[in-house]
Amino acid sequence: MKYKVMIGLEMHCEISETKTKAFSSAKNDYSEYPNASIRPVDMAFPGTLPTVNKEAVRMGLMMSMILGCTQPEYLYFERKNYYYPDLPKGFQITQETKPAPIGSFGEFTYELNGEKKKIRINNLHLEEDAASSDHYPSGTRINYNRAGVPLLELVTEPDFRSADEAVAFLEAIRSIYQYTGISEADSKKGQVRCDVNVSLMDASLDDSDPKNWGTKVEMKNVNSFGGVRDAINYEIKRQTELLDAGKGDEIVQETRRWDEESSSTISMREKVDAIDYKYFVEPNIPKFKIPKEWLLEIKKSIPTLPYERKEKYINEYGITDYDATIIIKDKKVSDFYDECINLHADPKLASNWVTTNLLGNLNKLELEFDEITLTPKMLKDLIDLVNSKEISSKQAKEVFEDILTSGKTPQEVVKEKGMKQMSDEGEIIKIANEVLDENPDVILKYKNGRNNVIDWLTGQIMKKTRGQANPTIARSTMIKEIEKR
Amino acid sequence: MAYMDKSIEEIHEALVKGKVTSSELIKEALEKSHEVQDKCNAFVTIIDDAKETPVTDEFLSGIPYGIKDNYSTKGILSTGSSNTLKDYVPFFTATAIENLTKKGAVAVNKTALDEFGMGGTGTTCHTGIVTNPWDHTRMCAGSSAGSAAAVASGVYPYATGSDTGDSIRKPAAYCGIVGYKPTYGMISRYGLFPFASSLDHCGALTRSVKDAAIVVDGMKGIDKYDMTSWDSSDINLYSSIDGNVGGKKLCYIKEICDINNYPNADEELKMHLANFMDTIEKCRKLGMEVTEESVSQKLLNALPSVYVVISCAEATSNMSNLTGFIFGPRAEGEKWDESLKNYRTKGFSPLIKRRFVIGSYVLQAQNKDRYFHNAQRVRRLLVDTWNKLYEKYDAVILPVGTGPAKKLEGSKDILDQNTAILEEHLQIGNFGGFPSITIPNGFINDLPVGVNITGKCYDDVNVLNIAYALESVMNYKGQVAKGAK
Numbered sequence: 013m014k015y016k017v018m019i020g021l022e023m024h025c026e027i028s029e030t031k032t033k034a035f036s037s038a039k040n041d042y043s044e045y046p047n048a049s050i051r052p053v054d055m056a057f058p059g060t061l062p063t064v065n066k067e068a069v070r071m072g073l074m075m076s077m078i079l080g081c082t083q084p085e086y087l088y089f090e091r092k093n094y095y096y097p098d099l100p101k102g103f104q105i106t107q108e109t110k111p112a113p114i115g116s117f118g119e120f121t122y123e124l125n126g127e128k129k130k131i132r133i134n135n136l137h138l139e140e141d142a143a144s145s146d147h148y149p150s151g152t153r154i155n156y157n158r159a160g161v162p163l164l165e166l167v168t169e170p171d172f173r174s175a176d177e178a179v180a181f182l183e184a185i186r187s188i189y190q191y192t193g194i195s196e197a198d199s200k201k202g203q204v205r206c207d208v209n210v211s212l213m214d215a216s217l218d219d220s221d222p223k224n225w226g227t228k229v230e231m232k233n234v235n236s237f238g239g240v241r242d243a244i245n246y247e248i249k250r251q252t253e254l255l256d257a258g259k260g261d262e263i264v265q266e267t268r269r270w271d272e273e274s275s276s277t278i279s280m281r282e283k284v285d286a287i288d289y290k291y292f293v294e295p296n297i298p299k300f301k302i303p304k305e306w307l308l309e310i311k312k313s314i315p316t317l318p319y320e321r322k323e324k325y326i327n328e329y330g331i332t333d334y335d336a337t338i339i340i341k342d343k344k345v346s347d348f349y350d351e352c353i354n355l356h357a358d359p360k361l362a363s364n365w366v367t368t369n370l371l372g373n374l375n376k377l378e379l380e381f382d383e384i385t386l387t388p389k390m391l392k393d394l395i396d397l398v399n400s401k402e403i404s405s406k407q408a409k410e411v412f413e414d415i416l417t418s419g420k421t422p423q424e425v426v427k428e429k430g431m432k433q434m435s436d437e438g439e440i441i442k443i444a445n446e447v448l449d450e451n452p453d454v455i456l457k458y459k460n461g462r463n464n465v466i467d468w469l470t471g472q473i474m475k476k477t478r479g480q481a482n483p484t485i486a487r488s489t490m491i492k493e494i495e496k497r
Numbered sequence: 498m499a500y501m502d503k504s505i506e507e508i509h510e511a512l513v514k515g516k517v518t519s520s521e522l523i524k525e526a527l528e529k530s531h532e533v534q535d536k537c538n539a540f541v542t543i544i545d546d547a548k549e550t551p552v553t554d555e556f557l558s559g560i561p562y563g564i565k566d567n568y569s570t571k572g573i574l575s576t577g578s579s580n581t582l583k584d585y586v587p588f589f590t591a592t593a594i595e596n597l598t599k600k601g602a603v604a605v606n607k608t609a610l611d612e613f614g615m616g617g618t619g620t621t622c623h624t625g626i627v628t629n630p631w632d633h634t635r636m637c638a639g640s641s642a643g644s645a646a647a648v649a650s651g652v653y654p655y656a657t658g659s660d661t662g663d664s665i666r667k668p669a670a671y672c673g674i675v676g677y678k679p680t681y682g683m684i685s686r687y688g689l690f691p692f693a694s695s696l697d698h699c700g701a702l703t704r705s706v707k708d709a710a711i712v713v714d715g716m717k718g719i720d721k722y723d724m725t726s727w728d729s730s731d732i733n734l735y736s737s738i739d740g741n742v743g744g745k746k747l748c749y750i751k752e753i754c755d756i757n758n759y760p761n762a763d764e765e766l767k768m769h770l771a772n773f774m775d776t777i778e779k780c781r782k783l784g785m786e787v788t789e790e791s792v793s794q795k796l797l798n799a800l801p802s803v804y805v806v807i808s809c810a811e812a813t814s815n816m817s818n819l820t821g822f823i824f825g826p827r828a829e830g831e832k833w834d835e836s837l838k839n840y841r842t843k844g845f846s847p848l849i850k851r852r853f854v855i856g857s858y859v860l861q862a863q864n865k866d867r868y869f870h871n872a873q874r875v876r877r878l879l880v881d882t883w884n885k886l887y888e889k890y891d892a893v894i895l896p897v898g899t900g901p902a903k904k905l906e907g908s909k910d911i912l913d914q915n916t917a918i919l920e921e922h923l924q925i926g927n928f929g930g931f932p933s934i935t936i937p938n939g940f941i942n943d944l945p946v947g948v949n950i951t952g953k954c955y956d957d958v959n960v961l962n963i964a965y966a967l968e969s970v971m972n973y974k975g976q977v978a979k980g981a982k
Contacts, residue, residue, distance in 0.1 A: 052588070052589055055823050056818035056823065057569075057587065057588075057589070057818075057823070057824065058569060058575075058577065058582065058585070058587075058690045058691075058818065058819075058824075059568075059569040059587075059591060059686075059687065059688040059689050059690050059691070060687070060688075060722075061686065061687050061722055061723050061724070062724070063721065063722060063723075063724050064724065091814055093813075093814050093817060093860070095817065095820070095834070095837060097820075097822060097833045100818060100823060101817065101818050102814070102816075102817020102818050102820065103814055103817055154822075288861055288862050290814070290857065290860035290861065290862075290865075292810065292811075292814070292860060292865075292869065295693075295694040295695035295811060296694050296723075296724065296725060297724055298724055298725055
């Protein structure tokens with residue numbers, strides 16, 4: 013390609029795991045009922061004042077550390093002033109780059125198809141969300157539940173070269189939010205929203221010189237990672253076509269909107285710097301010196317992160333990179349797997365069960381992880397039942413599908429379905445001889461060198477035992493018995 | 498027998514001894530309220546159904562008082578004297594008022610102010626002009642005009658005020674009473690309609706220094722809803738007043754007080770400054786050392802602009818919540834922005850709109866450093882200069898304004914350049930958050946004038962003590978306006 017693509021991201025993620033909002037004592041919960049989690053300050057009633065949620069600051073500082081950012085000596089907040097119906101105060105409490113936000117200038121490594129990639133972080137800042145507008149045929153309703161919910165905005169340098177890189181980064185960050193217990197980071201709940209900027213430059217020029225960069229086009233409020241991928245690819249295509257046609261001057265600095273329905277970007281407004289937000293330091297929040305000891309405490313409390321778990325899975329448990337990648341993607345799945353290992357399940361077997369059967373069934377049945385009744389203990393017991401040859405692996409799959417959502421234990425299902433595997437050789441010898449007695453013609457075929465009839469004969473044992481016979485034992489017994497004839 | 502023109506201590510004693518009941522006091526205060534409403538137009542609301550409270554050990558129990566109408570009061574109209582909130586009945590009460598209520602104080606009216614505290618004349622209230630009880634052709638100054646007029650008229654012993662530039666201390670001087678704003682953060686601002694958050698103070702208007710101490714003792718306290726509030730539970734202002742000021746050191750500023758600075762001085766100004774020097778002599782007789790100090794004229798000259806820039810910038814942001822969407826009378830409009838524009842255009846007085854324009858202008862990206870940041874730098878210089886003075890002196894003593902209350906006719910709320918610093922120097926108390934009190938110190942042409950004492954932060958007791966000692970050697974303590982023209 014003759015163009016070099018430069019992509020930068022702004023990832024907004026709601027902090028969902030604090031008890032209260034960013035600057036208000038209202039509950040920070042995802043309520044189905046409109047305007048159920050609000051205090052007077054969330055609707056900006058006259059005389060209300062913001063109060064900083066220390067827990068949100070702690071989480072912000074932790075994320076800042078994980079991203080390799082510098083933490084400020086003093087914590088400040090600023091007002092971003094603009095009018096919009098979903099912004100009750102007429103300003104958003106946020107952090108600009110001056111004074112320093114909760115995180116500045118970091119570097120983060122993520123992986124794409126097994127290859128490690130580095131990305132520079134410009135800054136991470138803590139701010140509050142706006143209310144949400146719900147559109148009805150009769151008009152728009154404003155729901156203030158979201159007003160004041162803490163939000164971390166992560167701004168990267170334009171270091172991504174493809175949509176795949178951008179999405180791999182977003183997925184890595186999302187799982188960190190989940191692993192650290194900062195956020196569910198659930199796009200379906202609108203907790204993650206991205207702004208994407210894309211520019212194309214002549215690949216032969218030096219990309220360290222901003223003069224050579226192409227015109228930057230920003231796309232606002234892309235609400236899913238799939239959307240981010242599509243929007244970037246659409247925009248690369250659009251800009252490439254314009255450049256190829258010699259119409260480079262038609263690429264203007266502007267804000268475009270990603271439209272899911274038409275799978276295209278639509279121009280919203282030209283010149284991104286058209287709005288002057290009149291930032292100034294929020295006078296109602298005194299500047300706060302961040303104690304060194306607190307930072308150390310936060311640093312120590314950072315839990316094992318997804319890529320660290322992945323390394324452990326591969327190096328200590330010996331599972332494949334591919335499986336490890338799948339397991340760590342969702343913290344809940346990874347936690348489930350870890351618990352199985354804690355219960356001394358075989359790591360490789362457990363990995364197979366989780367990646368193939370668990371995730372496969374969730375996908376097939378369109379279930380959320382939270383909807384299953386299967387516990388790590390149940391999976392461990394199921395693996396044990398197979399290992400001790402009490403049930404066959406084929407039966408185990410059937411049991412698994414049952415216990416996934418039934419709330420029953422594997423032992424209960426095995427009992428209920430009369431599934432016990434027949435491993436008693438004496439019993440199997442008896443049945444093998446029954447089968448041979450009923451099929452003298454097949455014995456003849458065997459004697460004439462048709463060895464493949466063993467499979468059919470073993471099948472007859474399985475049939476007579478309704479699948480309960482251990483297939484390996486059934487086969488070896490059959491060979492022994494037919495040889496005796 | 499009337500009680501409302503007496504001191505809190507006297508009224509409390511009468512209540513405790515059973516000479517009068519709370520309900521009799523309320524009846525008297527309400528009757529006087531209606532009288533004063535006819536003469537001075539001091540109130541937005543008279544609470545005719547105010548209920549008596551039990552008499553306890555608390556000085557304030559059972560005693561009526563007035564609340565400036567920019568304090569949020571649950572279930573009682575709270576307008577900020579603005580058409581934008583002309584029907585606004587809050588569902589929560591300001592912390593300072595809540596604290597007074599806990600002590601048994603009985604609110605009998607809500608007093609008029611310059612719209613949202615943004616004026617110094619008492620002429621921009623949505624209910625009309627407040628007139629001075631000493632002379633109804635004159636102003637009370639503002640913005641706590643209604644509170645000053647009512648206390649000076651003997652409606653009750655005290656009313657709450659708020660002070661962003663001099664809004665308690667100037668009207669107190671013009672009305673011959675005491676006006677006290679304690680150190681920034683001693684009283685919570687939660688529930689006070691904001692004007693400029695970094696300058697706004699709550700405080701009290703009374704007829705004696707001890708009453709001011711009692712009232713602020715009742716209002717103060719750390720508040721989880723105001724991060725700028727601090728714990729003053731170890732401070733009892735009232736019981737700390739002992740009148741012992743021997744050896745205390747005061748200073749006044751030559752550039753402000755010397756009559757030679759004002760070649761065009763009128764008779765009133767000459768008398769006012771001469772009277773001030775008499776007061777200085779009284780201080781010396783009390784055993785205090787008083788020194789004339791010199792401060793950079795250039796720095797002082799910047800004071801009014803610094804105030805305008807900072808207060809207007811914060812105000813324009815603070816009042817962006819007034820849109821008519823959530824509260825206030827919603828305006829007509831095809832779209833939300835049209836409705837917002839109509840509400841704000843019709844609701845605010847021209848004076849306020851002028852300040853919003855200034856505030857927006859100084860915050861614009863291209864102007865911010867030149868105006869807003871420079872204003873903050875000069876604010877810091879002024880505060881540092883005063884803090885230097887406090888290294889040598891217990892307090893700074895200065896005359897309030899250029900003389901007695903100004904005539905209503907011809908008043909424009911626009912400063913005379915020659916005497917601007919004399920009119921505006923009280924703003925330094927807001928820049929630094931200093932404790933500052935105005936007490937009456939004489940009469941010029943039968944109209945009261947005042948003197949101000951300002952000390953260093955957290956040194957409220959010292960400031961009150963000096964004011965108390967000085968008050969004791971003058972004849973204006975407890976005075977009530979009588980026989981106004």
